[in-house]
Amino acid sequence: MKKVLIAGLGLIGGSLAANLKNHTLHELTGYDHDPQTLKYAKDQQIVDHVTSDFERAIQQADVCILACPVSITVDLIARIKTMPFKRPIVITDVASVKGNVMAMAESIASPYVTFIGGHPMAGSHKKGIQAAKSHLFENAIYVLSPTKKATDEHIAQLKNLLQSTQSKFVVLDAMEHDEMTSVISHFPHLVASALVNQAHTWQEKHPMIPTLAAGGFRDITRIASSNPSMWQDIFFQNKTILSRLIDDWMHEMKTLKTLLDHDDQAAMYHYLEQAREYRDGLDRKGKGAIPAFYDLYVDIFDQSGALEKVISLLAKASISIKNIEILEIREGITGVLRISFTSQEDQLASHRLLVKEGYETMLEA
Numbered sequence: 077m078k079k080v081l082i083a084g085l086g087l088i089g090g091s092l093a094a095n096l097k098n099h100t101l102h103e104l105t106g107y108d109h110d111p112q113t114l115k116y117a118k119d120q121q122i123v124d125h126v127t128s129d130f131e132r133a134i135q136q137a138d139v140c141i142l143a144c145p146v147s148i149t150v151d152l153i154a155r156i157k158t159m160p161f162k163r164p165i166v167i168t169d170v171a172s173v174k175g176n177v178m179a180m181a182e183s184i185a186s187p188y189v190t191f192i193g194g195h196p197m198a199g200s201h202k203k204g205i206q207a208a209k210s211h212l213f214e215n216a217i218y219v220l221s222p223t224k225k226a227t228d229e230h231i232a233q234l235k236n237l238l239q240s241t242q243s244k245f246v247v248l249d250a251m252e253h254d255e256m257t258s259v260i261s262h263f264p265h266l267v268a269s270a271l272v273n274q275a276h277t278w279q280e281k282h283p284m285i286p287t288l289a290a291g292g293f294r295d296i297t298r299i300a301s302s303n304p305s306m307w308q309d310i311f312f313q314n315k316t317i318l319s320r321l322i323d324d325w326m327h328e329m330k331t332l333k334t335l336l337d338h339d340d341q342a343a344m345y346h347y348l349e350q351a352r353e354y355r356d357g358l359d360r361k362g363k364g365a366i367p368a369f370y371d372l373y374v375d376i377f378d379q380s381g382a383l384e385k386v387i388s389l390l391a392k393a394s395i396s397i398k399n400i401e402i403l404e405i406r407e408g409i410t411g412v413l414r415i416s417f418t419s420q421e422d423q424l425a426s427h428r429l430l431v432k433e434g435y436e437t438m439l440e441a
């Protein structure tokens with residue numbers, strides 16, 4: 077049983093706290109600058125104690141998880157550097173950008189402090205403790221970036237503490253991490269916001285644009301609904317790499333424009349085919365970042381009870397569902413359910429069962 081301090085009890089800190097609370101006996105203390113967040117955490121018993129005295133709490137902890145915005149995390153590490161520690165502590169963080177965090181952490185001189193950077197590759201567009209979920213990190217990649225001082229034993233200790241999240245740990249250095257997360261998280265976010273703003277601008281000419289925005293636009297722009305304050309912080313913390321990716325992107329767009337202007341249909345087909353093949357490959361089992369499930373698409377009609385009927389058929393056959401999502405449903409017209417299973421066996425059994433019951437289904441290739 078360890079004394080664990082979680083500094084920043086928002087979506088990520090709150091989710092980690094809830095997970096540790098549900099699955100371990102560690103003594104949890106929560107620190108946050110927002111008194112309402114602290115009150116909620118205490119009232120909902122997400123942590124055992126709350127404090128507004130970071131300095132005192134960290135000196136009494138065995139482990140500290142920094143779960144504040146990235147730039148605040150850097151500031152907290154700068155404060156930690158000046159504090160006197162009298163007992164060993166492992167400190168980690170969850171920040172989405174690692175460069176400045178790790179540079180600051182490498183300069184901690186105290187022999188008692190071991191810093192191992194962390195970043196769970198899971199989250200949502202929501203913020204705050206009320207959106208926290210104990211199972212948020214299940215099956216997600218969890219990046220660890222040890223400082224030079226951290227031994228294998230320290231890393232094992234931290235993995236052990238976070239084991240109940242059921243994440244998959246990978247060790248990366250800050251630069252590798254920041255380049256990769258730029259490509260698959262930060263830059264896509266920028267593009268999603270740009271697409272939404274482009275639609276907004278065109279709405280002046282075509283007021284019906286929001287009415288026409290269907291599944292595709294919603295899928296690709298979901299993340300534009302995220303917390304602007306967190307994301308502007310991420311962008312500036314990772315600005316050198318992001319700026320390079322914007323150059324790459326402008327080049328890519330220019331190439332696409334040339335294909336269009338020259339009516340080069342064969343090249344455009346090849347471009348789209350290449351993208352489709354790579355995207356389909358990302359979902360395959362064992363590839364990592366995108367959690368791989370076995371999906372089944374089921375056509376349903378927009379009538380009350382349709383969803384319930386499919387779920388109860390599967391439940392009666394003792395088939396457990398990992399996730400279920402209504403992809404598109406319009407009044408009086410067929411909609412599509414995406415049902416995800418953790419095994420191919422369940423996927424195929426559901427397919428056979430639903431086809432027998434007269435449903436039109438499609439298996440994810």
Ligand SMILES: NC(=O)c1ccc[n+]([C@@H]2O[C@H](COP(=O)([O-])OP(=O)(O)OC[C@H]3O[C@@H](n4cnc5c(N)ncnc54)[C@H](O)[C@@H]3O)[C@@H](O)[C@H]2O)c1
Nearest residue numbers: 084085086087088109110144145146171172199200203204
């Ligand atoms: N949201 C995601 O999808 C996601 C995923 C992985 C990692 N992260 C990283 O996790 C960290 C937290 O993000 P989040 O989504 O939980 O944000 P959040 O806004 O939900 O939570 C941040 C928490 O930090 C607190 N806080 C802010 N400034 C503070 C300060 N000066 N002192 C004390 N507390 C302070 C806030 O009150 C809030 O409770 C960020 O570094 C982010 O990059 C986010």
Ligand SMILES: O=C(O)C(=O)C[C@]1(C(=O)O)C=C[C@@H](O)C=C1
Nearest residue numbers: 172196197198199200201261299
């Ligand atoms: O699922 C989402 O909404 C997220 O944005 C999660 C997401 C991402 O995949 O980009 C966002 C930021 C994090 O640093 C890690 C995960």
